[in-house]
Amino acid sequence: MYKPVKRLSAEFFRCDVLEVAPALLGKTLVRHYPDGNTMQFSITETEAYRGEEDLACHASKGRTPRTEVMYMDGGVVYVYFIYGMYWMLNFVTSHKEYPCAVLIRGIDNIFGPGKVGKMLQLDKSFYGENLATSTRLWVETTKNEPQKYIAHPRIGIHYAGEPWVSLPWRFRIVN
């Protein structure tokens, strides 16, 4: 049965990041490029960062100019530049004053958040982009059923220590 494709509303992002992160798997990420082209990608891997108490979350160091957007209501974009090379794409979730975000680690056959950001041609101007109203980046539902996934520990956060390095907060589609 056909189900119309439609953009995810802000409400989709305004619940627990541990619900939103796996729910984004299989959803369609749409990018309208400056050259006029539009491309769609299926989200294949996500990772959850949850509040100041999560020592792997950037907000664990408190509210700063960089993390400010994470303290907004869910449904906006958090991008940051890292290792002098990569723009990382995150969606802010939950509600005001509870800084949580989902890192997009994989889309289609692209594995790795650095490569995702490169493919999407992200830059600082996407900081705070509203996913409900943006004309260049948003997420749509698909006609597919919810995707099966496996949860794994998060990558590249050894500095956070236990229990954060071991929590299965990375979600990956399985066939």
Next chain:
DNA sequence: AGACTGATTGGCT
């Protein structure tokens, strides 16, 4: 004003 670090990637040992 200067030093350090990192939610990565790709290349080399």
Next chain:
DNA sequence: GCCAATCAGTCTT
């Protein structure tokens, strides 16, 4: 497994 590339944000002086 190790390490360089490369720089904004953050912390220290």
